[in-house]
Amino acid sequence: xxxxxxxxxxxxxxxxxxxxxxxxxxxxxxxxxxxxxxxxxxxxxxxxxxxxxxxxxxxxxxxxxxxxxxxxxxxxxxxxxxxxxxxxxxxxxxxxxxxxxxxxxxxxxxxxxxxxxxxxxxxxxxxxxxxxxxxxxxxxxxxxxxxxxxxxxxxxxxxxxxxxxxxxxxxxxxxxxxxxxxxxxxxxxxxxxxxxxxxxxxxxxxxxxxxxxxxxxxxxxxxxxxxxxxxxxxxxxxxxxxxxxx
Amino acid sequence: xxxxxxxxxxxxxxxxxxxxxxxxxxxxxxxxxxxxxxxxxxxxxxxxxxxxxxxxxxxxxxxxxxxxxxxxxxxxxxxxxxxxxxxxxxxxxxxxxxxxxxxxxxxxxxxxxxxxxxxxxxxxxxxxxxxxxxxxxxxxxxxxxxxxxxxxxxxxxxxxxxxxxxxxxxxxxxxxxxxxxxxxxxxxxxxxxxxxxxxxxxxxxxxxxxxxxxxxxxxxxxxxxxxxxxxxxxxxxxxxxxxxxxxxxxxxxxxxxxxxxxxxxxxxxxxxxxxxxxxxxxxxxxxxxxxxxxxxxxx
Numbered sequence: 001x002x003x004x005x006x007x008x009x010x011x012x013x014x015x016x017x018x019x020x021x022x023x024x025x026x027x028x029x030x031x032x033x034x035x036x037x038x039x040x041x042x043x044x045x046x047x048x049x050x051x052x053x054x055x056x057x058x059x060x061x062x063x064x065x066x067x068x069x070x071x072x073x074x075x076x077x078x079x080x081x082x083x084x085x086x087x088x089x090x091x092x093x094x095x096x097x098x099x100x101x102x103x104x105x106x107x108x109x110x111x112x113x114x115x116x117x118x119x120x121x122x123x124x125x126x127x128x129x130x131x132x133x134x135x136x137x138x139x140x141x142x143x144x145x146x147x148x149x150x151x152x153x154x155x156x157x158x159x160x161x162x163x164x165x166x167x168x169x170x171x172x173x174x175x176x177x178x179x180x181x182x183x184x185x186x187x188x189x190x191x192x193x194x195x196x197x198x199x200x201x202x203x204x205x206x207x208x209x210x211x212x213x214x215x216x217x218x219x220x221x222x223x224x225x226x227x228x229x230x231x232x233x234x235x236x237x238x239x240x241x242x243x244x245x246x
Numbered sequence: 247x248x249x250x251x252x253x254x255x256x257x258x259x260x261x262x263x264x265x266x267x268x269x270x271x272x273x274x275x276x277x278x279x280x281x282x283x284x285x286x287x288x289x290x291x292x293x294x295x296x297x298x299x300x301x302x303x304x305x306x307x308x309x310x311x312x313x314x315x316x317x318x319x320x321x322x323x324x325x326x327x328x329x330x331x332x333x334x335x336x337x338x339x340x341x342x343x344x345x346x347x348x349x350x351x352x353x354x355x356x357x358x359x360x361x362x363x364x365x366x367x368x369x370x371x372x373x374x375x376x377x378x379x380x381x382x383x384x385x386x387x388x389x390x391x392x393x394x395x396x397x398x399x400x401x402x403x404x405x406x407x408x409x410x411x412x413x414x415x416x417x418x419x420x421x422x423x424x425x426x427x428x429x430x431x432x433x434x435x436x437x438x439x440x441x442x443x444x445x446x447x448x449x450x451x452x453x454x455x456x457x458x459x460x461x462x463x464x465x466x467x468x469x470x471x472x473x474x475x476x477x478x479x480x481x482x483x484x485x486x487x488x489x490x491x492x493x494x495x496x497x498x499x500x501x502x503x504x505x506x507x508x509x510x511x512x513x514x515x516x517x518x519x520x521x522x523x524x525x526x527x528x529x530x531x532x533x534x535x536x537x538x539x540x541x542x543x544x545x
Contacts, residue, residue: 145263152259159255163247184432191247191255192439202262209262209450 008069014216017223018068022061028231029055035238043241046096050234053086053093057230061223074219080123082226083197087119088112090233091158097183097240098170107166111158118154121147122201129204140204148201155198162187182240189233196225250471251440254463258447261455271452273386277520280458281508284528285501291466292535293496294473299538301476302545314534321530330395336529341368343536347469350543354428363419370412371460374445377409379453386453390519416441440464469539476542500531 008015032051036044060082064075091111095103125147131140161167162183171183200218202209247255265271299310325332345364354360376383384400387393420437423429429437444464448456470493477484477492504527510516511523518526 148263152263156256156259160252163252164249187247188435198259198262 014219014223015065015068017220018061018065021223021227022058022065024227024231025054025058025061028234029058032234032238035242038245039241040245042100043245046093046237047234047241049089049092049096050237053089053230054234056085056089057082057226061226068219076123076127079222080119080127084116084119084123086230087115090230091115093233093237094162094167094183094186097179097186097237098167098174100176101170101174101179103166103170107161107170111161111167114154114157114161116154118151118158121151121154122197125151126201126204131204144201144204148198151201152198155194159187159190159194162190176240176244178240178243182236185236186233189229189236193225193229193232196221247436247439250464250468251436251443253467254443254447254459257459257463258443261451261459265451271455273454276452276454280454281524283458283462285504287462287466287470288528289500289504289531290493290497291469291473292531293493293500295535295538296496297492298473298476298542301480302541314538317534317537318530321533322526325526325529329392332529333396333525336525336532337372338365338369339529339536340532341365341372343532343539344368344371344465346540346543347465347472350472352429352433354423356423356426356428359419359423363416363423366412366416366419369408370416370441371444373405373409373412375448375453375457375460377405378445378448379456380405382453386521390521392519392522393525413441 029051032047032054036047036051039047060078064078064082067073067075067078088111091114092108094111095105095108098107125144129140129143131143134140167183168187171180174180174183199209200222203214203218295314296310299305321332324335342361342365345367348367349360349364354363380400380402387396387400417438420429420434424431424434444460447459450456451459474484474486474489477489507516507523507527508520511518511520516523
């Protein structure tokens with residue numbers, strides 16, 4: 001069994017952050033799951049969704065950690081599978097938090113569709129880039145720009161909804177100051193935390209930002225951002241749930 | 247984040263993708279696109295100075311137009327006689343004006359403190375723009391004969407000091423306002439985010455694109471919104487069409503005269519290069535506009 005364990009170099013920061021990410025997500029899932037018993041019934045589902053987000057991510061990080069260990073290459077496939085499941089769940093959190101203020105299921109589905117749209121387009125842009133087969137970075141420019149534009153539209157929809165659209169308006173209507181503040185904090189996560197993903201997209205070989213940020217280091221940023229975004233999202237929801245349950 | 251910052255974020259993403267599609271955008275292309283946006287968004291934001299002024303102060307029309315145009319003529323003369331001093335004066339004036347329009351809705355009550363904040367916020371903005379693009383600026387000014395004099399100010403150490411001092415001072419001033427309960431944590435975080443976003447924009451994009459993005463979205467459109475809301479507060483039935491009608495006459499007049507001057511410069515009749523002429527035109531219309539807006543914001 002021990003013979004199967006991959007050797008990790010001390011300067012393998014990508015591998016290091018895959019380990020950290022996995023353990024942090026795993027610990028966060030257990031935390032959110034067990035803390036469900038301490039909050040009022042109306043918040044239990046929100047905490048379960050938080051536990052699911054970090055739990056799904058933990059499983060994928062386990063795979064990605066091993067994938068990286070064996071192949072030493074970016075696990076794009078697993079990463080997008082993870083995001084396609086967890087990001088819509090983050091959007092569900094917006095719905096659950098604003099439901100008492102009158103959020104409809106239609107809002108939830110719009111946010112889910114926008115987030116899946118964003119991720120599927122991003123995956124096509126990144127994984128099926130002609131530059132990957134030809135080896136010439138410029139071959140993939142038009143492909144990555146086109147799918148980048150399509151993907152960004154989904155992101156901007158979620159961003160707009162969280163800051164000015166239905167989600168923001170419902171949060172303002174909410175009787176609870178904690179919910180208002182919490183939704184605003186989650187909107188900051190979407191604005192700042194999620195920005196790492198389009199930035200990472202543009203750091204692909206041949207991408208405009210590849211000269212600004214080393215593409216080989218993008219996995220480190222993805223791993224740190226994932227941990228902060230997913231656990232942070234969950235902690236904000238946890239804070240709202242515990243504050244409102246007192 | 248307010249709606250202008252949101253528009254700014256959308257523009258940044260759009261420009262990211264445009265840049266990715268066109269690996270290099272030439273200086274000429276940048277100038278053409280920037281001119282378009284500055285003419286059609288920048289000029290209109292100052293096109294109703296006369297209306298705003300008369301809403302706040304009483305003066306005869308003749309006296310107002312005499313003073314307004316007199317300031318323009320005086321500044322043109324100053325430019326022709328002392329271009330470097332005029333340029334530095336223009337930077338300081340613009341800095342104050344940018345800062346004032348940024349914080350006008352912040353309800354700051356420390357009246358003596360406010361001008362310092364406005365000035366440093368604007369100076370930090372300009373210092374950041376110039377510091378991140380110093381080599382590009384040097385190349386642009388060195389390219390034209392009549393802008394070569396400005397080359398003396400392009401010293402990297404000097405710019406670094408200017409950049410560091412203005413940015414740190416601005417941060418300290420914002421924190422001071424927060425400590426003194428003049429600014430909420432929400433407003434402070436929005437301001438800090440905006441500063442970070444401006445740094446990112448000026449760092450990543452070429453000088454002209456970075457400045458145009460700020461000037462159009464975060465300054466001109468924002469000021470036009472303030473003007474629109476002012477008229478709306480006076481008359482609830484005031485709409486966008488009425489506002490556009492107010493903007494139109496002087497915008498068209500300014501765009502026409504600016505285009506004529508630029509065309510004359512292009513054809514070699516004026517003996518002034520287009521970039522130098524553009525700076526002069528922008529600065530001479532900024533001077534009376536900044537004074538009118540100061541009166542508008544403070545009355």
